[in-house]
Amino acid sequence: MADEWKPQILGIICNWCSYAGADLAGSARTQYPPDIRIVRVMCTGRVDPLFILKAFTDGADGVLVSGCHFGDCHYLEGNYKGAKRMFMVKSLLRNIGLEDKRLRMTFVSASEGAKWAKVVEDVVKTVTELGPNPLKELTR
Amino acid sequence: MAEKKTKKETAPKKKETAKAAAPAKAAAPAVKAPEKEKKESRVGVFICHCGTNIAGSVDITDVQEYAKTLPNVAFADNYQYMCSTPGQSKIIDAIKEHNLTGIVVAACSPRLHEPTFRTATKEGGLNPFRFEMANIREQGSWVHMHDREGATEKAKDAIRIAVAKASLLQDLIPKSVPVEHAAMVVGAGIAGMQAALDLANAGIKTYLIEKNPTIGGRMSQLDKTFPTLDCSQCILTPKMVDVGRNPNIELMTCAEVENVEGYIGNFDVTIRKKARGVLSMAEAEEKGIVGGGCNGCGDCEVVCPVIKPNPFEMGMKPRKAIYIYHPQVVPLIYHIDWDSCIKCNLCVEACADKKAIDLEMQDELVKVKVGTAILATGYDIFPVEKKDEWGYKKYENVVTSLEFERLICASGPTGGHLVRPSDGATPKKVAFLLCAGSRDSTGIGHPYCSRFCCMYSLKHAHQIIEKIPGAQPYLFYMDIRSFGKMYEEFYYRIQDEGAKFMRGRVSNVLEDPVTKNLIINAEDTLLNRPISLEVDMVVLAAAVEPAAETDKTRKLFGVSRSMDGWLLEAHPKLNPCGTTTAGVFLAGVCQGPKDIPDTVASAEGAASAASIPIHMGEVELEPYFAQCIEEKCAGCGMCVNLCPYGALALVEKDGRKVMEVTEAKCKGCGTCGGFCPGGAIWMQHFATPQIIAQIDAFLLGGAK
Numbered sequence: 127m128a129d130e131w132k133p134q135i136l137g138i139i140c141n142w143c144s145y146a147g148a149d150l151a152g153s154a155r156t157q158y159p160p161d162i163r164i165v166r167v168m169c170t171g172r173v174d175p176l177f178i179l180k181a182f183t184d185g186a187d188g189v190l191v192s193g194c195h196f197g198d199c200h201y202l203e204g205n206y207k208g209a210k211r212m213f214m215v216k217s218l219l220r221n222i223g224l225e226d227k228r229l230r231m232t233f234v235s236a237s238e239g240a241k242w243a244k245v246v247e248d249v250v251k252t253v254t255e256l257g258p259n260p261l262k263e264l265t266r
Numbered sequence: 267m268a269e270k271k272t273k274k275e276t277a278p279k280k281k282e283t284a285k286a287a288a289p290a291k292a293a294a295p296a297v298k299a300p301e302k303e304k305k306e307s308r309v310g311v312f313i314c315h316c317g318t319n320i321a322g323s324v325d326i327t328d329v330q331e332y333a334k335t336l337p338n339v340a341f342a343d344n345y346q347y348m349c350s351t352p353g354q355s356k357i358i359d360a361i362k363e364h365n366l367t368g369i370v371v372a373a374c375s376p377r378l379h380e381p382t383f384r385t386a387t388k389e390g391g392l393n394p395f396r397f398e399m400a401n402i403r404e405q406g407s408w409v410h411m412h413d414r415e416g417a418t419e420k421a422k423d424a425i426r427i428a429v430a431k432a433s434l435l436q437d438l439i440p441k442s443v444p445v446e447h448a449a450m451v452v453g454a455g456i457a458g459m460q461a462a463l464d465l466a467n468a469g470i471k472t473y474l475i476e477k478n479p480t481i482g483g484r485m486s487q488l489d490k491t492f493p494t495l496d497c498s499q500c501i502l503t504p505k506m507v508d509v510g511r512n513p514n515i516e517l518m519t520c521a522e523v524e525n526v527e528g529y530i531g532n533f534d535v536t537i538r539k540k541a542r543g544v545l546s547m548a549e550a551e552e553k554g555i556v557g558g559g560c561n562g563c564g565d566c567e568v569v570c571p572v573i574k575p576n577p578f579e580m581g582m583k584p585r586k587a588i589y590i591y592h593p594q595v596v597p598l599i600y601h602i603d604w605d606s607c608i609k610c611n612l613c614v615e616a617c618a619d620k621k622a623i624d625l626e627m628q629d630e631l632v633k634v635k636v637g638t639a640i641l642a643t644g645y646d647i648f649p650v651e652k653k654d655e656w657g658y659k660k661y662e663n664v665v666t667s668l669e670f671e672r673l674i675c676a677s678g679p680t681g682g683h684l685v686r687p688s689d690g691a692t693p694k695k696v697a698f699l700l701c702a703g704s705r706d707s708t709g710i711g712h713p714y715c716s717r718f719c720c721m722y723s724l725k726h727a728h729q730i731i732e733k734i735p736g737a738q739p740y741l742f743y744m745d746i747r748s749f750g751k752m753y754e755e756f757y758y759r760i761q762d763e764g765a766k767f768m769r770g771r772v773s774n775v776l777e778d779p780v781t782k783n784l785i786i787n788a789e790d791t792l793l794n795r796p797i798s799l800e801v802d803m804v805v806l807a808a809a810v811e812p813a814a815e816t817d818k819t820r821k822l823f824g825v826s827r828s829m830d831g832w833l834l835e836a837h838p839k840l841n842p843c844g845t846t847t848a849g850v851f852l853a854g855v856c857q858g859p860k861d862i863p864d865t866v867a868s869a870e871g872a873a874s875a876a877s878i879p880i881h882m883g884e885v886e887l888e889p890y891f892a893q894c895i896e897e898k899c900a901g902c903g904m905c906v907n908l909c910p911y912g913a914l915a916l917v918e919k920d921g922r923k924v925m926e927v928t929e930a931k932c933k934g935c936g937t938c939g940g941f942c943p944g945g946a947i948w949m950q951h952f953a954t955p956q957i958i959a960q961i962d963a964f965l966l967g968g969a970k
Binding site: 145148151157158171180203243 | 375376377378401403404405406408409410411412413416417419420423424427821824826827828829834846847890908910911933934935936937939940941945949952954957958960961962964965966
């Protein structure tokens with residue numbers, strides 16, 4: 127089991143920048159590890175802290191929230207608000223004893239396919255090093 | 267805990283939503299009966315091979331068998347190309363045959379084919395918003411090409427997540443809004459002028475906004491144009507005059523976009539008309555000054571005591587504090603450079619009865635409403651002094667190609683006689699350094715090719731051979747890129763005329779302190795030997811980069827940029843003039859380096875695209891609006907301040923305050939929905955229960 131273990135990572139990404147960036151990585155055939163599953167939202171401002179907490183209680187080993195660069199948000203400032211919330215969730219995670227590194231917020235534009243691949247690689251690496259989400263044992 | 271909270275959340279006010287949208291003409295098909303009696307979800311899953319694009323890395327049969335085991339899946343099928351007509355027919359037929367309530371297509375990105383499959387869903391008799399896409403190509407098979415197992419597992423999960431959402435999707439009715447019969451073009455170089463003329467000639471009122479005091483842009487600074495050697499001004503000025511007198515074009519020079527609000531069809535744009543200091547004849551008439559206003563006589567310029575360098579002439583010709591760029595400006599109105607004006611009042615006295623000059627003039631804010639907008643903000647020259655090995659701004663006889671254009675131009679500071687800046691002598695040996703800041707991976711210049719420098723440098727070589735007897739041009743190049751119509755032929759012609767080509771990047775340029783001649787050190791990579799060459803003058807074919815104000819303007823219009831700073835098109839091949847902001851288009855070099863023919867073509871494309879919604883008269887907005895679940899709303903009003911568009915307000919209902927959404931203002935970002943502490947905001951198509959269902963489907967599995 128131990129060597130078989132692959133992290134389950136949820137990516138909640140915005141339609142305009144990061145999702146388009148991820149598509150670009152595809153068109154360019156930039157290879158990256160397959161250990162992430164994507165839920166598309168229109169803006170990272172849509173990301174309710176509830177989504178992150180739900181993912182972790184469901185047993186996600188890591189969550190990646192990715193949006194537009196600051197100043198580039200399709201909706202002017204949704205990414206600022208999303209990012210602020212992520213800081214709040216990170217401190218919540220620390221308070222309940224979960225490594226806050228399991229949650230990552232990044233900014234990948236529609237033209238940064240290569241960056242998207244790097245981000246996923248990096249998140250998979252970080253989460254793999256942290257090991258399985260300890261909540262999984264408690265909730266199942 | 268979180269789960270409990272979301273389960274309680276029921277789909278709110280479906281009826282009301284539909285009612286609210288109903289008056290606006292809805293292009294919805296026979297919408298299924300409102301789901302009062304909660305109908306069982308029956309989802310159809312269609313898996314696309316995309317030839318071998320998907321099937322090459324994903325086990326389609328395995329995925330299809332798996333899809334059949336998922337809750338709510340009533341039918342699963344696969345096809346070679348789901349986007350083809352037979353592929354779409356499969357969806358249409360299956361909806362009827364299997365009484366489906368939701369559709370999932372596992373194929374490419376929704377950014378590519380969501381509209382296609384929504385149409386098919388609609389043709390099958392379902393509301394088009396009961397469709398969800400699982401991206402198993404761009405974010406599946408293409409990025410895990412050599413990991414069949416990983417890609418297959420990811421595809422299964424993506425379908426499970428999509429099915430979970432499709433099971434909860436609701437009927438939505440897009441709102442149609444009228445489109446203002448007017449357009450805006452920002453930037454009046456050749457791209458903006460062409461776009462504005464096309465729009466105006468198609469009967470559309472067009473506001474043409476230019477930050478400089480005259481239209482014409484970079485092209486008006488050029489002497490000749492390659493490969494035909496047309497005089498730039500000769501082909502440009504008739505167009506400038508056309509722009510100036512077209513009744514459908516409202517030209518605003520010395521103007522900048524200050525603010526943009528609204529959405530496609532209804533952009534409210536605030537323009538800052540900068541104080542010009544001089545009234546046009548029309549403005550004077552408005553003020554009751556009969557027969558007054560600037561007629562371009564230039565009496566003011568004669569008396570002005572201030573002398574400064576003219577930016578149009580790259581600083582190589584003097585001008586006054588009150589001046590025009592060049593004699594052919596449109597509109598022919600003088601303007602004041604406030605930084606150098608000393609308010610001595612001499613010009614006001616010289617202008618006399620025309621009373622055109624107002625030294626106390628203030629900026630003015632003008633608001634206009636337009637249906638669509640085109641950005642044509644153009645380019646600036648890369649500050650090539652950053653590459654200090656070539657000595658620009660250090661050695662007098664090193665100039666940029668744009669300075670060379672002015673020096674060789676008959677209307678330029680030297681009357682078309684090419685001279686060395688150091689001593690006014692006619693140069694005989696002139697070196698042209700190509701890719702000066704282009705194709706540069708050092709981090710100082712730009713990695714891209716600026717695309718037109720090879721060709722204008724060939725033209726420059728031709729011009730000195732033609733104008734200066736015995737002159738010898740040397741071109742230091744990496745590759746000569748002569749890809750356009752008649753360009754390669756032009757390259758051969760210049761070779762035949764005697765220009766010398768040296769393939770190699772110049773490592774440095776040094777100056778002889780006495781003669782001010784320049785010594786070029788390079789490597790001839792064809793002959794594999796170092797070169798040291800003394801020349802009279804060096805011309806740097808400097809790279810181009812987005813104009814300085816581009817970033818500010820693009821943010822106002824919500825347009826993204828590419829990694830290199832040029833504005834990002836909606837699709838590099840199939841939608842090069844569109845952007846991801848509906849109703850905003852790109853023309854010319856602001857999207858990426860282009861020569862004049864390509865710029866004009868792109869401008870005509872943008873004008874055509876921008877005129878479509880205007881001629882249609884109305885556009886459909888995606889109905890991803892926020893809705894308030896009133897029984898949950900505590901009236902705290904936190905969401906009101908979060909909304910970047912002012913779409914939310916607190917209103918009094920049944921004796922308490924609740925939030926209300928103005929749908930036309932809401933763009934559906936969901937920033938309010940992501941925050942509401944009471945879970946009282948229902949984001950249509952991205953509702954909390956739908957997203958939670960996706961998360962649960964991923965992590966908790968979904969076997970029947």
